[in-house]
Amino acid sequence: MIPEVEVTIDHRRKEPVYVTGMGVVNAIADSIPEFEHGLRSGLQGFRYLKDKKVNNVSVIGADISSFSFDNRMDYYSNSTRVSKAFIDRVRKTARRAPLTIKAELSCVLEAYCQADLFNRPIPGDRIAIIVTGSNLTNSVREGYSDKFQNDPEYLTPQYALQFMDTDHIGTLSELFGIGGEGFTVGGASASGNAGIIKAYQLMQLGLADACVVVGALTELTNMELQGFYNIGALGGRKYYSEPNKACRPFDEEHEGFLYGQAAGCLILESGRSAKQRDIKPLAEILGGVINLDGNRSSNPSLDGEIKVMTKTLEAAGIKPEEVDYINAHGSSSPLGDETELEAIKGVYKGNISKIFINSTKGLTGHCLFSAGVVEAIAVILQMNSGFIHPNANLEKPSHCEFLFAGKTEVPASIRLAMSNSFGFGGINTSILIKGMK
Numbered sequence: 001m002i003p004e005v006e007v008t009i010d011h012r013r014k015e016p017v018y019v020t021g022m023g024v025v026n027a028i029a030d031s032i033p034e035f036e037h038g039l040r041s042g043l044q045g046f047r048y049l050k051d052k053k054v055n056n057v058s059v060i061g062a063d064i065s066s067f068s069f070d071n072r073m074d075y076y077s078n079s080t081r082v083s084k085a086f087i088d089r090v091r092k093t094a095r096r097a098p099l100t101i102k103a104e105l106s107c108v109l110e111a112y113c114q115a116d117l118f119n120r121p122i123p124g125d126r127i128a129i130i131v132t133g134s135n136l137t138n139s140v141r142e143g144y145s146d147k148f149q150n151d152p153e154y155l156t157p158q159y160a161l162q163f164m165d166t167d168h169i170g171t172l173s174e175l176f177g178i179g180g181e182g183f184t185v186g187g188a189s190a191s192g193n194a195g196i197i198k199a200y201q202l203m204q205l206g207l208a209d210a211c212v213v214v215g216a217l218t219e220l221t222n223m224e225l226q227g228f229y230n231i232g233a234l235g236g237r238k239y240y241s242e243p244n245k246a247c248r249p250f251d252e253e254h255e256g257f258l259y260g261q262a263a264g265c266l267i268l269e270s271g272r273s274a275k276q277r278d279i280k281p282l283a284e285i286l287g288g289v290i291n292l293d294g295n296r297s298s299n300p301s302l303d304g305e306i307k308v309m310t311k312t313l314e315a316a317g318i319k320p321e322e323v324d325y326i327n328a329h330g331s332s333s334p335l336g337d338e339t340e341l342e343a344i345k346g347v348y349k350g351n352i353s354k355i356f357i358n359s360t361k362g363l364t365g366h367c368l369f370s371a372g373v374v375e376a377i378a379v380i381l382q383m384n385s386g387f388i389h390p391n392a393n394l395e396k397p398s399h400c401e402f403l404f405a406g407k408t409e410v411p412a413s414i415r416l417a418m419s420n421s422f423g424f425g426g427i428n429t430s431i432l433i434k435g436m437k
Contacts, residue, residue, distance in 0.1 A: 017203050018274050018281035020210075021115030021267035022377050023107035025217075026364045027062035027260055030072060031110060036381045040409045042390035044363050046243040046258060053222055054229045060236035060243045062260040062365030064217070069094060069102040072109075081113045093175055096158060098140050100217045101171055103263035104131075108172060108212060111265040117210075120277045122269075125179040128208040131168045132195035132215050133369025134186025139219040168216060180208050184216075188423030189329075190290070191215075192264070192372020193431050197288040199268045209273040215264040215370025225259065231298060233257060235332055245393055249330035249359035250337050250404060252396040257331040260365020264373035283380045286316040286416075286432035293426030300336050300422055305343035308428040309418065313347070316432050318416060320348045323355055323432075325388065325412070327379050327419040330359025331366050340420065341399050356412060358405040362392035372421040376433065383414045383435035413437075 024031065027045025028038035037043075045062035052059040070091075077087045090109070094102050112118060140162050148155050161167050169182040181202060187194040192215045199211035220228075228234040235256030239245040248254040274281055289312045293301040313320060329340055345352055360378045361367075367374050382388060388410040397404055417433045 016271035017200050017285045018269050019266055019283045020269045020279050021111035023110030023265040024377050025067055025103045025106050026262035030067055039389040044244045044392055054225050060246050061258050064261045072106045082118050103217045104214050107263045107265035111267045115267040122210050124177040126209040127178045128180040128202050128211040129172050129178055129182040130195045130199050130213050131184045132191035136165050136216050137163050138221050142221050187427045190421040190423035190427040190429040191369040193421040193429035200285055200287050203270045210269040213266045215373030217261055217263040218368040247332050247362050248393040249332045249362045251394050252398050254332040254334055256333050257366040260367045262367035262370045262374045264370050264377055284434040286434055288312055288431030290429050295426035298424045300339040302339050304428045306346045308430045309347045312430040321351050323416050323418055324414045325356045325417040327375050328357055328359050329420045329422045352402050356388045356403050358391045375419050379417045379419050379433050388412045
């Protein structure tokens with residue numbers, strides 16, 4: 001029997017860790033204000049994806065086809081928070097960059113502006129970068145493939161840099177003058193939460209005053225989509241003629257996840273640094289836990305999910321009855337949804353009728369490598385504005401004893417929230433977020 005591998009954070013900490021800046025691009029928003037509006041209104045971003053097919057049939061998903069990098073840079077050029085010279089450098093860097101990096105740059109810029117890091121900077125060697133995800137360049141590789149087959153010697157020299165995930169780290173480090181630690185964290189659908197947890201650990205160890213956590217946009221090619229379909233993970237069959245009804249977390253008619261494109265950024269900052277810079281935090285990260293099931297397959301583990309939620313609460317010194325809200329992994333997969341609800345019941349027991357539960361994936365799709373970051377942003381927006389966003393398409397809940405959000409936003413006071421992300425390969429993660437009100 002292979003022993004369980006586990007990383008646990010002791011939250012009897014010396015230093016609080018705050019979120020001081022956020023940025024986002026997804027199927028329903030190109031910025032944080034737009035994302036809050038989309039969450040409140042239950043806006044969904046699903047449609048038939050251009051050039052994405054499974055079994056020669058178009059795939060339903062939530063992409064960022066409406067995102068314009070140039071429009072976002074024009075917005076920042078007209079802002080007093082960042083110099084035009086800097087925006088010109090960003091434009092030049094992004095000229096030949098893939099969509100993944102363009103979306104990241106937009107998010108990091110937004111987060112930097114919100115954290116006021118241009119006007120009240122932190123020394124570059126005290127800032128770290130964590131980019132969440134792995135194999136981030138599938139579409140770049142696919143784009144060069146035909147040219148390489150025909151004329152291999154004419155392959156652009158840029159490819160030697162672009163095919164490696166470290167291109168994301170190098171690009172952000174060069175533009176933003178970041179000289180602390182930098183790395184990527186690959187944990188499948190749990191990558192976003194894993195990145196947040198690792199950033200938290202860096203600050204507890206005193207290795208950084210701030211960390212730029214970037215949830216990387218996942219660009220799937222038709223080969224990956226076919227692979228997900230072949231293992232039965234992909235949804236969109238029963239409601240194929242009505243794309244906005246196809247993603248149904250926790251509904252009796254859920255049938256699999258729908259792919260969503262998104263990038264997100266969180267600026268995590270130590271309490272000491274935020275105080276020194278006189279920055280008002282948006283939320284506090286109480287930490288999180290990662291544990292493995294010892295399982296390379298795609299099936300979830302009830303025991304693993306119970307353990308990760310329980311240990312996250314224990315490490316933070318939080319009782320189950322203190323949690324007001326759970327942003328569930330809620331991928332719209334029948335086995336995944338049912339396992340998560342059983343795990344929540346196992347951890348929260350008699351309190352499940354008092355804790356609001358929703359799934360942001362019902363609006364944005366499953367954003368894979370960036371899901372944990374995007375959903376942490378959704379949690380903080382709901383906390384700070386006092387609402388719970390709708391559970392899209394939840395018409396026949398598979399379990400009626402839970403307090404699911406309905407089809408419209410619900411006014412709510414959220415002090416403590418848990419956000420779950422579970423990934424293929426038996427990777428379980430949970431984080432705890434505390435509101436500032």
